[in-house]
Amino acid sequence: MEAICEAIQAIQARIEAAARRAGRNPEDIRLVAVSKRMAWPRLLAAASCGQLLFGENYVQEAATKIPRPPASALEARMQYHLIGHLQSNKAGLAAQLFDCIETIDRLKLARALDSQLARLGKVMPVLIQVNIGGEGQKSGVLCGDARRLAEEIATLPRLRLRGLMTIPPYADDPELTRPFFRQMRQLLEELAGLGLFAGDQPPELSMGMSADFEAAVEEGATLVRVGTAIFGERS
Ligand SMILES: *Cc1c(COP(=O)(O)O)cnc(C)c1O
Numbered sequence: 181m182e183a184i185c186e187a188i189q190a191i192q193a194r195i196e197a198a199a200r201r202a203g204r205n206p207e208d209i210r211l212v213a214v215s216k217r218m219a220w221p222r223l224l225a226a227a228s229c230g231q232l233l234f235g236e237n238y239v240q241e242a243a244t245k246i247p248r249p250p251a252s253a254l255e256a257r258m259q260y261h262l263i264g265h266l267q268s269n270k271a272g273l274a275a276q277l278f279d280c281i282e283t284i285d286r287l288k289l290a291r292a293l294d295s296q297l298a299r300l301g302k303v304m305p306v307l308i309q310v311n312i313g314g315e316g317q318k319s320g321v322l323c324g325d326a327r328r329l330a331e332e333i334a335t336l337p338r339l340r341l342r343g344l345m346t347i348p349p350y351a352d353d354p355e356l357t358r359p360f361f362r363q364m365r366q367l368l369e370e371l372a373g374l375g376l377f378a379g380d381q382p383p384e385l386s387m388g389m390s391a392d393f394e395a396a397v398e399e400g401a402t403l404v405r406v407g408t409a410i411f412g413e414r415s
Pocket residue numbers: 214216237263264347388389390391405406407408409
């Protein structure tokens with residue numbers, strides 16, 4: 181438990197330093213603790229160190245792991261973002277479990293989620309996942325298709341489009357990833373200029389993982405998704 185607290189503090193310090201290097205306010209960046217394949221007590225340990233925002237990849241895993249209803253005041257304050265691929269037939273369960281879905285990448289999914297949210301009487305903040313490297317097997321809309329999907333999502337009453345998310349092509353060196361982060365920032369600004377994001381707050385840009393979150397912060401990330409650097413290697 182102490183090791184988790186120390187790891188979280190160390191990452192927060194690195195986020196803060198990266199923000200300052202870029203002339204940004206560190207408070208504009210939130211750490212998403214990626215807890216896929218981590219048992220529930222590990223999440224609780226992180227929460228007791230003040231890390232209340234988590235990222236989960238699989239709807240089914242989240243459904244079996246997260247106690248419902250929350251069993252304590254601390255648990256009630258924990259929030260969950262879905263950061264993995266979502267199948268349309270799991271939209272109903274995802275709508276119940278998550279506070280934000282970061283991986284909307286097609287209209288069919290957006291529509292399915294919207295109608296499930298209507299049944300639940302809920303509204304959901306969502307991000308569009310962008311396949312910024314244009315990689316064949318990867319989820320996400322291509323950069324050139326993001327605007328149209330954003331326009332379509334804007335017509336769905338239960339979805340609040342709050343920004344963009346990406347997993348750039350894998351690289352050993354974060355400097356090779358930086359141009360993709362920069363392109364994401366440009367795309368975000370382009371869509372923001374068209375008034376496609378909901379809410380009064382600046383739009384969200386979810387990018388950066390254990391190996392490259394500092395470069396992501398320097399390039400404008402508002403959500404960084406860090407797993408192994410907090411919880412250690414996944415089994
Ligand atoms: C697993 C995962 C992460 C975290 O990766 P680490 O390298 O463990 O920090 C971030 N984002 C997504 C979408 C993931 O699947």
